[in-house]
Amino acid sequence: MPEILERNIHSHSLLHASAPVHLPDRVEPKRLHTEEMVLNIGPQHPSTHGVLRLEVVLDGEVVVDVIPHIGYLHRCFEKHAENLTYPQVLPYVDRMDYIAAMSGEHGYVTAVERLLYIEVPEKVEYIRVLFAELQRIASHLIAIGTFGMDSGAFTPFLYCFRDRETILEMFEKTCGARFLYNYMWVGGLSHDLHPDVLPMCRDFLKKSRATHQEINDLLTFNHIFVERTAGIGVLDREVAINGGASGPMLRSCGVKWDIRKDDPYSIYDRFEWEVAIGSSDRGEPGDSFNRHWVRMQEWEQSLNIIEQILEQFPRQDATDVQSAIPKRLKPPEGEIYSRTETPRGELGYYIVSNGDVKPWRVKVRSPAFSNLSLLPLLSRGYLVADLIVILGSIDIVLGEVDR
Amino acid sequence: MGFLDHMELPVLPTDKTGEGNVIVTSLDTLFNWSRLSSLWQMSFGLACCAIEMMSTAAAHYDMMRFGVIPRPSPRQSDVIIISGTVTLKMASRVKMLYEQMADPKYVISMGNCSNCGGPYWEYGYHVLRGVDRVIPVDVYIPGCPPRPEALLEGLMKLQEKVRAQGKDIEFTE
Numbered sequence: 414m415p416e417i418l419e420r421n422i423h424s425h426s427l428l429h430a431s432a433p434v435h436l437p438d439r440v441e442p443k444r445l446h447t448e449e450m451v452l453n454i455g456p457q458h459p460s461t462h463g464v465l466r467l468e469v470v471l472d473g474e475v476v477v478d479v480i481p482h483i484g485y486l487h488r489c490f491e492k493h494a495e496n497l498t499y500p501q502v503l504p505y506v507d508r509m510d511y512i513a514a515m516s517g518e519h520g521y522v523t524a525v526e527r528l529l530y531i532e533v534p535e536k537v538e539y540i541r542v543l544f545a546e547l548q549r550i551a552s553h554l555i556a557i558g559t560f561g562m563d564s565g566a567f568t569p570f571l572y573c574f575r576d577r578e579t580i581l582e583m584f585e586k587t588c589g590a591r592f593l594y595n596y597m598w599v600g601g602l603s604h605d606l607h608p609d610v611l612p613m614c615r616d617f618l619k620k621s622r623a624t625h626q627e628i629n630d631l632l633t634f635n636h637i638f639v640e641r642t643a644g645i646g647v648l649d650r651e652v653a654i655n656g657g658a659s660g661p662m663l664r665s666c667g668v669k670w671d672i673r674k675d676d677p678y679s680i681y682d683r684f685e686w687e688v689a690i691g692s693s694d695r696g697e698p699g700d701s702f703n704r705h706w707v708r709m710q711e712w713e714q715s716l717n718i719i720e721q722i723l724e725q726f727p728r729q730d731a732t733d734v735q736s737a738i739p740k741r742l743k744p745p746e747g748e749i750y751s752r753t754e755t756p757r758g759e760l761g762y763y764i765v766s767n768g769d770v771k772p773w774r775v776k777v778r779s780p781a782f783s784n785l786s787l788l789p790l791l792s793r794g795y796l797v798a799d800l801i802v803i804l805g806s807i808d809i810v811l812g813e814v815d816r
Numbered sequence: 817m818g819f820l821d822h823m824e825l826p827v828l829p830t831d832k833t834g835e836g837n838v839i840v841t842s843l844d845t846l847f848n849w850s851r852l853s854s855l856w857q858m859s860f861g862l863a864c865c866a867i868e869m870m871s872t873a874a875a876h877y878d879m880m881r882f883g884v885i886p887r888p889s890p891r892q893s894d895v896i897i898i899s900g901t902v903t904l905k906m907a908s909r910v911k912m913l914y915e916q917m918a919d920p921k922y923v924i925s926m927g928n929c930s931n932c933g934g935p936y937w938e939y940g941y942h943v944l945r946g947v948d949r950v951i952p953v954d955v956y957i958p959g960c961p962p963r964p965e966a967l968l969e970g971l972m973k974l975q976e977k978v979r980a981q982g983k984d985i986e987f988t989e
Contacts, residue, residue: 456909457860459888464862464906485906486863489940496939504935511864555867574874592868592961812863 447473452797456485460563460801463811465785467800474796479789483782483815490816494775499525499599499742502775507593509777510813512555515548515584516755518597523678524751524762525599528744533600533737536730538680540606541597543614543722544584545679546715550621551580552756553708553715556808560705561632563805564641569632576624579617583610600738614723618716625712633709642705643696646791646803650699656790657783660758661711662807665691665703672754684721686714701806708808711756743770757781757808781813844982851894851920852978855971858893859886860913863900865927865961872964882971890916895974897967898953901929901936902944914951922978924970925953928960935960 455466464485470478490509494502506521507514519541526533558573581591586607588596596603632638648658650666663670671688673681689710691703746768752761758780765774784807791807792800857879861869873879873886887893890913902910914923925947928934933945947953954977957970 456906457890457913459859463866485903485909486901487903487905487942488863488901488936489942492941493936493939508864508935512867555870571875574871575876578871578876591963593864 449477460805462559462804462809465804465809465811465814467804469797469800471797476792476795476797476800479792479800481785481788483785483811485815486811487815488812490777491775494772496771498770499744499772502772503598504593504595507595508812509816510755510757510760510779510781510810511593512810513548513552513756514593515544515596516552516753517760518594519545519679520751520753520755520760521762522597522599523753524749524764525742525744527751528747528749528764528766529599529739529742531600531737531739534730534732534734535680536727536732537601537734537737539722539726540602540734542679542681543719543726544587544596546718546722547580547583547614549715549756550712551577553712556708556756557628557632557705557712560802560805560808561638563801564638566632566635566638569628572624572628572631576621579613579620583607583613583617586610586613598735598738599742601736602734605734611723611726611728614719618720618723621712621716625709625716629709633706639695639702642702642802642806643700645701645795645799646806647697648699648787648791652787652790653699656787658758658787659780659783660754660756661689661704661707662758662784662787664689665707666699667691672752672759676752678751678753683725684718686717689714701802704806704808743768752778755780757810757813758784777816779813779816781807781809781811785809785814848979848981852975854883854885855895855922855974855978856887856893857884858890858896858913858917859888860896861899862902862906863929865899865929868961868964869897869899869926869967872967877964877968879968879971882968882975884971890914891918893917894920895922895924897924897926898930898947898951899926901934902947902950903942904944905942907944907947907950910947911950922954922974923947923951924955924957924967924974926957926967926970927962928958931956931958 450471452469452471453466454469455461456464461467466482466485468480468482469476488508490505493505503518503521506517510517554573554577558570561567561569584594585591586609588594588604590596648662648666650668653663653666654668659670667690669688669690672678674688689707691698691707695706696702744766746766748763748765750761750763752759759778760780761778763776763778764772767773788804788807792803795803871877890896896914896917898910914921925931929936929943930947933940933943936943937945944950955970955974957966959966
């Protein structure tokens with residue numbers, strides 16, 4: 414990928430010659446001689462989802478090549494991690510993938526606990542999985558809402574944010590923060606579950622299933638939306654696997670790969686649910702529509718998991734959620750790679766410890782970065798308007814791409 | 817009288833009900849009033865705070881009731897909300913965006929990152945320690961990220977500031 418990033422404008426003709434340009438059926442091939450034009454999208458653009466800059470080479474309205482320029486939100490996470498103690502790194506983990514902060518925290522604390530060989534109490538695991546799944550829904554709600562906006566529908570955005578507020582309220586009651594929590598600590602949690610949260614959750618389950626249907630009617634099965642997204646930006650199954658795609662991006666191609674199922678962490682093996690994959694009912698596997706459709710299905714599956722958590726939740730368990738937190742956090746010398754499934758895909762932490770209170774090195778394998786790197790392959794040969802849809806369907810978070 | 821109260825303008829009572837039809841005012845007051853009632857904001861997100869800004873604009877908090885409408889272009893907007901960490905690579909772009917805006921223009925610095933570098937001030941080798949090093953800031957909103965209520969409070973403070981422009985009115989803290 415860095416090779417593409419460093420390529421300058423003058424070498425585009427070379428790239429153009431080798432790149433297969435597959436035109437959609439509806440676009441007539443150009444008969445007149447046209448000259449290529451370079452269009453700059455971003456870093457300030459409403460549909461780049463943050464501060465991404467795209468250098469687009471156009472032939473008329475057809476995209477010849479896209480070069481994503483990143484680094485506008487490089488906040489030096491890995492350098493911070495080397496300078497801070499293990500618990501102090503957590504707030505920076507929150508700010509990395511800020512749309513799904515709980516999922517990021519879950520990944521980090523799982524990694525450090527594996528490094529320390531800590532077992533956490535059962536109750537803590539239940540609360541963690543409950544919050545991680547609620548966060549997954551909240552994150553997908555933003556992805557679905559903004560994807561609707563990218564393809565021209567504004568209303569679903571408002572509906573999605575309305576539901577997201579309910580989830581944030583539950584987080585706020587429990588840990589005091591609305592958005593960036595610092596809630597999951599290594600070995601425990603910062604606060605016990607607020608007594609109101611479980612009833613709120615039960616209420617939310619009912620409402621959210623209704624909203625799911627509502628969004629499906631409004632957006633997913635809307636004829637205009639399907640026309641706009643089906644068959645656009647098709648990702649090949651082999652390319653997805655070789656390119657390191659993960660999460661909804663990979664599953665939309667029909668690959669049943671979910672770390673919660675295939676490499677279970679925490680207590681995910683106790684629940685019954687389906688891995689959502691793309692289908693060819695509308696569009697074809699791997700296109701923009703199926704990436705959205707996988708998110709919609711995952712929303713439903715997360716609700717199923719939450720339902721089972723509510724049934725199994727150890728209500729009588731009076732364990733202190735901070736009982737397993739080590740007083741002095743100093744892992745033995747060693748290294749660990751631990752991966753978890755965040756809403757965007759496989760989030761991996763590679764931590765090297767030299768026996769100090771600070772990590773010697775923390776490397777993050779971020780799903781959004783790998784998914785974004787496939788954008789040039791996805792968008793060649795489509796129109797500029799389709800490029801915006803394709804970018805929206807990847808669901809990137811620039812904080813995680815640049816770190 | 818509704819909006820006339822909001823204007824704090826002298827209104828001459830001309831009919832029996834005491835409601836006036838004639839307004840005596842200075843042009844400055846009228847201009848300030850129109851400016852503060854339609855602060856068009858540039859929809860420009862930088863980092864985490866941008867999501868809270870989106871929440872503020874969505875149905876639950878509804879920023880539009882203050883006349884704040886997101887505009888995608890700097891040339892159509894009056895206020896730029898710096899919502900997130902300004903990195904060194906982004907700083908020149910932020911400055912350019914500010915320069916492209918038409919006068920009168922206002923800046924709200926939302927969140928600790930753009931106020932002073934926030935949690936990144938010490939080890940962040942690529943983070944600008946405060947957006948006020950590149951552009952002048954009117955209102956600072958603390959928080960990491962600030963709640964939507966805090967952003968609304970900041971907008972109201974900016975409105976007060978606009979109302980007091982060119983006059984000897986004390987701007988309340």
